[in-house]
Amino acid sequence: MESVDDVEIRDESIRLGQFLKLANLIDTGADAKLVIADGLVTVNDAVEVRRGRQLRDGDVVELGGITVRVKAGANNGEH
Template sequence: MSEISAPQPLPIRDESIRLGQALKLAALVEDGAMARDVVQEGLVEVNGEVETRRGRQLRDGDVVEFNGEAIVVEAGQG
């Protein structure tokens, strides 16, 4: 298993963001189609658990890991 980097902050305006949108906003994927594919393939973890729902609502403090990189949602910051 590869080493995960320290989570980078992902400030968002609202109280929540969908997983697919967060992956795009953080530039971890190129587009929505790629976000769908990597989530459905079980390659994305939210708070340490594999998440296969692209529409999963992320809230303040949620940590998303993909491809050796991690982001932490900071709601109400954007």
């Protein structure tokens, strides 16, 4: 089984296209649009074609054999 890296987000949720950039899986928003439209991205083991799909803590995203997990940030009003 491949390792899964956690990628922390600031808020409770993030759009898929933004998350792909944050996780360094793609370089630009245009790249996100292309890989998502081509069906190359999975969320929780299901192909996702909506760039605006909201991801939340614990969601697992895979692209090109790289798997990352969404980790909601600790600065959601807590210190």
